[in-house]
Amino acid sequence: MPARILIVEDEALVAMELRFVLEDLGYEVVGTAADSAAALKIAKETEVDLALVDIHLSDGPTGVTIGRELAVDHKVAVLFMTANPGMVRNGVVGAIGVLSKxxxxxxVQDAVAxxxxxxxxxxxxxxxxQLQLFEDGPRA
Incomplete structure (x- = not known):
């Protein structure tokens, strides 16, 4: 069974391109969410292995909160993908790390693997x- 990935990204073209890349690699994209409510709805209704989360979403800079909640409450592996990596330079509880966009x-392929x-x-x-790992992130 392929890994199930959630894309949390408010820019439709970025989300679509990321979906194509992930599906070409054989992953199942369970959904894309442009805001925190949509992301949490998908996580509650669908089993998610990994979430790729932007920080600035359509409802504001809610990505950090969503990433923490997905990692801690839903036990989802979380990678942030953002043009603003400095916003998470001190890490986010439960998340693995951040990629700069x-x-x-x-x-992306290597970070997801x-x-x-x-x-x-x-x-x-x-x-x-290129993946900045968080010191307090999950460890193998």
């Missing part, structure tokens, strides 16, 4: 150097 498809490995407890891949 824009980024390359290969970096790493995050899913961490979630499963079988780390086979190294974190890409």
């Amino acid at each position: 824009p980024t390359e498809e290969r970096i 790493y995050a899913l490995d961490l979630r499963s407890g079988a780390v086979r891949n190294m974190a890409p150097p």
Whole structure:
């Protein structure tokens, strides 16, 4: 069964491109959410393995709160993808780390593989150097 991924991104073109990349890699995108309410609704209704979360969403800078809630309350692996990585430089409880946007498809592929490995407890891949890991994030 392919890993189930939630995209939390308010820019429709970015979300669509990310969906295509992830589906081409064989993952199941369970949904895209442009705001916190939609993200939480999907997480409550669907099993999610990994969430890729932007910080600034259509309802404001709610991504940090959503990422923390997904990681802690819903046990979802969380990677932030944002043009503002400084907003999470001190880390977010339960989240793995942050990728700066824009980024390359290969970096997304490597970061997703790493995050899913961490979630499963079988780390086979190294974190890409572009992925800033949080000190208090989950460990294998």
